Amino acid sequence: MKVTQRAMTLYLVIALPLMLNACQSGGTNREATDSSSSANANTSAKPAAPKVNADEIRAVLSAHDKALSEKSLDGVMATFSTDPNTVVLGTGPEERWVGPQEIRGAYTEMFKDYDPGTLNCDCNEFKTAGAADDGSMAWLAATCHCKDSLQSKSRDYKMNVSATVAKQGGAWKFVSLHMSNAFQPPVTK
Numbered sequence: 001m002k003v004t005q006r007a008m009t010l011y012l013v014i015a016l017p018l019m020l021n022a023c024q025s026g027g028t029n030r031e032a033t034d035s036s037s038s039a040n041a042n043t044s045a046k047p048a049a050p051k052v053n054a055d056e057i058r059a060v061l062s063a064h065d066k067a068l069s070e071k072s073l074d075g076v077m078a079t080f081s082t083d084p085n086t087v088v089l090g091t092g093p094e095e096r097w098v099g100p101q102e103i104r105g106a107y108t109e110m111f112k113d114y115d116p117g118t119l120n121c122d123c124n125e126f127k128t129a130g131a132a133d134d135g136s137m138a139w140l141a142a143t144c145h146c147k148d149s150l151q152s153k154s155r156d157y158k159m160n161v162s163a164t165v166a167k168q169g170g171a172w173k174f175v176s177l178h179m180s181n182a183f184q185p186p187v188t189k
Helices: 005-024 054-070 073-077 099-113
Strands: 087-089 096-098 120-131 137-150 153-168 171-180
Touching: 054 073, 054 171, 073 099, 087 099, 096 099, 120 153
Parallel strands: 087 171
Antiparallel strands: 087 096, 120 137, 137 153, 153 171
16 A cells, blocks of 8 residues: 555644644534523423533544654554544545554554654634534544654645544544645645
């Protein structure tokens, strides 16, 4: 399997900080988080959705980011669902990894493309998030301005990141993670 290292690196470097920022903005669905939901006013409506705990989502994203920074393959994989349909997508059609084995291979290659501890992303340009009415799934999306380095050469780039998380064994896990930067390649300085 040939992995486009720059695209995968950029994607993975940005994914966690982006999603953390998206979650920190309180972006779950209003029904799940708004205590003044109209569910109390209309008793004939469907039952109130379980509240999505943004701290739990942030925790899985924090674990991913920490493992990514440390280049811990087992740590990264612990943030993904074990479902064979779990997918990581990059920018092009050849950047599609489905299932734990392919995702593990993609991250193994991606770890070769950046210096540890140099990732820095600002995802405040655009961010949004939401959750399923039943509280079993959540999603987030953002545009990030990122910087990192490879062999002491700094890089500057923008990424779009989106992800879906689902409950597996009582914990949030990625079921899809996507990053793209098709408009411009990173600038190496």
